[in-house]
Amino acid sequence: MPSLQFRLNGAAIALDADPDQMLLDVLRGRLGITGPHFGCGAGECGACHVMVDDRAMASCDMPMWSVENKDVVTLEGLGTAERPHPLQRAFISEQAMQCGYCVAGILISAAALLKRNPSPTEAEVRAALDRDLCRCGSHNRMVRAVLRAASEMAAP
Amino acid sequence: MTSPAQKLPVSLAANPRLSSWVRFTGEGRLAISPGKVEIGQGIVTALAQIAADELDVDIGRIEMIRASTATSPNEGVTSGSLSTQQSGRALRHVCAEVRQRFLAAASERLGIDAASLNVDDGTISGPGNVRTSYWELAGEVSLDHEATAAATPKSAMKRALAGRSVPRVDIPDKVFARPRFIHDCAPPGLLHGRVLRPDVSRAKLIALDETAARAVPGLLAIVRDGGFAGVVADSEAAADAALKALREGATWSAGEPLPDEDDIAGFLKSQPVETTIIDARPATAAREPAQTLRRQYTRPYIAHASIAPSCAMAKWDVDHVHVWTHSQGVYLLRADLAIVLKLPAENIVVEHMEGAGCYGHNAADDVALDAVLLARAAGGRPVRVQWSRHDEMSHAPFGAAMAIEIEADLDADNEIVGWRHAIWSNGHAARPGRAAQPALLAATEIENPHPRMISTNPPAANGGGGDRNSVPLYDFPAWTITSHRLLTMPVRTSALRTLGAQGNVFAIESLIDEIASLRGEDPIAFRLRHLRDERAKDVIRAAARRAQWKPQKQAGIGHGAGFARYKNTGAYCAAIAEIEGADDIRVNRLTLAIDVGEAINPDGVINQIEGGAIQATSWVLKERVRFDRTRITSATWTDYPILTFGEVPAVDVEIIQRPEIEPVGAGEAAHGPVTAAIANAVFDCLGVRVRDLPITRDRIIAAMELAS
Ligand code: FES
Numbered sequence: 134m135p136s137l138q139f140r141l142n143g144a145a146i147a148l149d150a151d152p153d154q155m156l157l158d159v160l161r162g163r164l165g166i167t168g169p170h171f172g173c174g175a176g177e178c179g180a181c182h183v184m185v186d187d188r189a190m191a192s193c194d195m196p197m198w199s200v201e202n203k204d205v206v207t208l209e210g211l212g213t214a215e216r217p218h219p220l221q222r223a224f225i226s227e228q229a230m231q232c233g234y235c236v237a238g239i240l241i242s243a244a245a246l247l248k249r250n251p252s253p254t255e256a257e258v259r260a261a262l263d264r265d266l267c268r269c270g271s272h273n274r275m276v277r278a279v280l281r282a283a284s285e286m287a288a289p
Numbered sequence: 290m291t292s293p294a295q296k297l298p299v300s301l302a303a304n305p306r307l308s309s310w311v312r313f314t315g316e317g318r319l320a321i322s323p324g325k326v327e328i329g330q331g332i333v334t335a336l337a338q339i340a341a342d343e344l345d346v347d348i349g350r351i352e353m354i355r356a357s358t359a360t361s362p363n364e365g366v367t368s369g370s371l372s373t374q375q376s377g378r379a380l381r382h383v384c385a386e387v388r389q390r391f392l393a394a395a396s397e398r399l400g401i402d403a404a405s406l407n408v409d410d411g412t413i414s415g416p417g418n419v420r421t422s423y424w425e426l427a428g429e430v431s432l433d434h435e436a437t438a439a440a441t442p443k444s445a446m447k448r449a450l451a452g453r454s455v456p457r458v459d460i461p462d463k464v465f466a467r468p469r470f471i472h473d474c475a476p477p478g479l480l481h482g483r484v485l486r487p488d489v490s491r492a493k494l495i496a497l498d499e500t501a502a503r504a505v506p507g508l509l510a511i512v513r514d515g516g517f518a519g520v521v522a523d524s525e526a527a528a529d530a531a532l533k534a535l536r537e538g539a540t541w542s543a544g545e546p547l548p549d550e551d552d553i554a555g556f557l558k559s560q561p562v563e564t565t566i567i568d569a570r571p572a573t574a575a576r577e578p579a580q581t582l583r584r585q586y587t588r589p590y591i592a593h594a595s596i597a598p599s600c601a602m603a604k605w606d607v608d609h610v611h612v613w614t615h616s617q618g619v620y621l622l623r624a625d626l627a628i629v630l631k632l633p634a635e636n637i638v639v640e641h642m643e644g645a646g647c648y649g650h651n652a653a654d655d656v657a658l659d660a661v662l663l664a665r666a667a668g669g670r671p672v673r674v675q676w677s678r679h680d681e682m683s684h685a686p687f688g689a690a691m692a693i694e695i696e697a698d699l700d701a702d703n704e705i706v707g708w709r710h711a712i713w714s715n716g717h718a719a720r721p722g723r724a725a726q727p728a729l730l731a732a733t734e735i736e737n738p739h740p741r742m743i744s745t746n747p748p749a750a751n752g753g754g755g756d757r758n759s760v761p762l763y764d765f766p767a768w769t770i771t772s773h774r775l776l777t778m779p780v781r782t783s784a785l786r787t788l789g790a791q792g793n794v795f796a797i798e799s800l801i802d803e804i805a806s807l808r809g810e811d812p813i814a815f816r817l818r819h820l821r822d823e824r825a826k827d828v829i830r831a832a833a834r835r836a837q838w839k840p841q842k843q844a845g846i847g848h849g850a851g852f853a854r855y856k857n858t859g860a861y862c863a864a865i866a867e868i869e870g871a872d873d874i875r876v877n878r879l880t881l882a883i884d885v886g887e888a889i890n891p892d893g894v895i896n897q898i899e900g901g902a903i904q905a906t907s908w909v910l911k912e913r914v915r916f917d918r919t920r921i922t923s924a925t926w927t928d929y930p931i932l933t934f935g936e937v938p939a940v941d942v943e944i945i946q947r948p949e950i951e952p953v954g955a956g957e958a959a960h961g962p963v964t965a966a967i968a969n970a971v972f973d974c975l976g977v978r979v980r981d982l983p984i985t986r987d988r989i990i991a992a993m994e995l996a997s
């Protein structure tokens with residue numbers, strides 16, 4: 134099996150992997166990264182979203198060869214309880230979930246949005262999250278949380 | 290005189306031992322062990338609030354223990370919006386009594402009358418600066434006693450936390466990617482399992498060529514038991530690959546035909562049924578109707594469609610098995626597992642772990658049996674089994690389709706003088722643990738299979754099933770409510786959030802709106818005029834006020850209202866919808882008012898109502914299980930679309946707080962009223978009544994053609 138290299142949450146990774154294996158399988162199955170979740174395995178729900186070079190991508194649908202030398206960020210890499218990302222703080226403040234299974238992917242989609250557009254409108258937030266499904270109906274709280282994080286990040 | 294036992298809350302009467310609910314663990318810590326489980330509704334936080342209040346400890350000291358048949362009180366199933374009602378009341382009593390026992394011990398040790406002692410964050414103090422604590426006394430106060438109901442919980446006024454929006458205890462883990470879900474649980478030695486299920490409905494496995502699957506690297510075992518087949522492998526990827534290979538080697542029987550999806554009412558009305566008169570109010574004076582309106586409403590099969598496929602883990606130790614599950618009822622699941630495995634219940638431990646929101650009886654229990662069967666081949670190693678998206682959308686039970694016919698007799702002034710409501714539907718519950726026969730999918734597949742359990746309806750005392758919310762709260766002079774439960778079940782059904790209430794409220798509230806409009810009467814005024822219950826009227830008035838009912842008529846915009854008291858005994862909810870559109874409908878805004886009695890955690894209640902309102906909007910505008918005559922065809926998110934971020938309406942919720950009234954749940958209160966409000970808004974906007982859910986472009990066009 135060829136050796137593949139990429140960066141994961143800031144750290145360099147080199148591993149032997151089948152280039153056609155999906156990134157989600159490698160993250161969850163081999164690297165113990167459980168932030169990204171399996172929801173559909175078909176790029177239709179967003180539960181497995183990770184950031185690849187600052188863009189939110191469905192890791193269930195992303196073969197390892199396409200990750201070569203890329204920068205991958207999962208929910209684990211966004212922040213920690215000690216040093217939370219403003220989005221993580223805002224999701225707690227807004228109590229922006231019910232079951233929370235979808236949240237890992239949604240936080241990643243939101244983080245990618247704020248990287249390219251630090252002060253989005255509500256409509257832009259909704260558009261950016263439109264590929265992320267939430268079955269519990271927590272959408273509006275999540276949108277509020279993203280807007281709250283954006284304004285917090287904009288504050289001097 | 291009533292005996293003390295009769296005064297105990299139900300959950301406590303069934304599990305009276307104090308130590309099964311509360312234990313003081315390490316220094317400054319305590320464990321609370323309810324029988325209800327977290328399914329994303331925030332129940333664990335609300336219960337922690339109740340315990341912290343009653344014991345006077347900081348909520349941060351409390352560890353909430355996940356339900357397990359090894360240790361927890363048996364509280365049946367977490368469903369029906371009953372958890373705060375049942376578990377909350379029990380905990381309140383237990384904690385009041387525990388506090389009292391500690392105060393008695395402190396009084397003895399300190400030589401001070403218990404009435405002069407005070408508890409502050411677990412420290413017990415009295416005059417003269419004497420003090421001790423729960424933890425100092427824990428060694429001498431035994432909680433291995435049965436609850437007596439002698440202690441009185443605090444009055445609403447004295448509770449510090451109840452009524453406050455305490456942040457949920459599970460949320461930090463979920464934003465910081467700390468594993469909480471069963472899907473993320475990876476004990477040492479973990480193996481992965483997958484189960485082979487047919488595409489064609491009820492097809493049976495008749496032959497299986499295992500050669501290709503055996504060649505898959507990482508495969509450890511192929512398990513076969515009659516028509517049940519699955520694989521165990523050392524990684525999920527290997528298990529998926531082996532399953533794919535196994536599928537190619539499978540030969541299936543022809544299966545059993547499915548009904549005509551385009552004539553659900555025709556199908557439901559043509560099947561053998563069990564008929565029950567749910568309620569009858571005879572007319573006091575015979576009034577000759579001037580006309581009778583006869584209307585039929587339908588709702589389709591609806592998928593639970595959890596965002597996570599169902600998952601479970603099992604580990605055998607000779608003839609004992611430990612099961613981890615996101616089932617809503619650990620004891621009920623254990624009872625079914627015991628039947629299938631022919632093992633005494635004591636040999637089985639079923640422990641809860643969180644899954645994604647389930648919204649009723651999805652495949653959580655089914656996959657637990659799958660895991661147990663596959664783990665038999667794992668030599669004592671734990672096996673985690675996860676369903677595919679496809680299986681989740683096609684093999685899990687669905688919410689039952691319904692046809693509802695209402696005949697309303699009207700007098701010359703179009704006042705209602707008679708009302709007949711008839712329901713045709715499969716039963717709305719086929720949960721495990723309730724019958725001598727198991728309800729689990731694999732039980733119908735194994736060697737010596739059990740028959741498929743035909744779903745039934747819970748009794749009226751528990752809110753009914755297909756008939757839930759079918760008895761009007763309005764004071765019509767006469768009515769007859771009839772439920773026809775199907776005795777065949779080609780499409781597998783079981784409990785989905787609200788059971789029959791969504792369909793019944795949709796039907797009743799649609800017809801009410803139609804009659805009000807026939808009379809030229811404002812639909813809010815019409816409802817208020819027919820209600821006696823002030824709490825009902827209050828939520829309707831509050832929603833109307835908040836939505837500034839009725840807004841000026843604007844082209845292309847419609848407004849509609851809906852109301853129900855969930856189960857006729859639970860939460861009151863009124864909804865007003867603002868919609869927009871011509872043939873494609875968009876819901877812009879939902880305004881709701883809700884009365885759950887005492888709202889222990891108001892933000893939690895709002896969260897539940899928002900979620901329910903958005904999910905109901907999704908059901909109404911988009912959702913319908915699709916099938917042809919042989920198979921379920923809506924097995925992907927493309928074929929079973931749900932509401933997306935861009936389509937979600939603004940949701941505005943007002944709580945009517947009633948601290949003195951026992952709390953009831955909020956999780957299912959909004960679905961019926963929101964469904965009706967949207968349908969009525971469609972009429973307001975477009976002038977057509979759509980009586981078949983979901984309200985899609987095709988349905989609107991068909992209704993318009995019918996009207997013209
Ligand atoms: S799991 Fe990847 S998009 Fe659904």
Ligand code: FES
Pocket residue numbers: 230231232233234235236266267268269270271329596645646
């Ligand atoms: S919070 Fe449950 S699916 Fe989004």
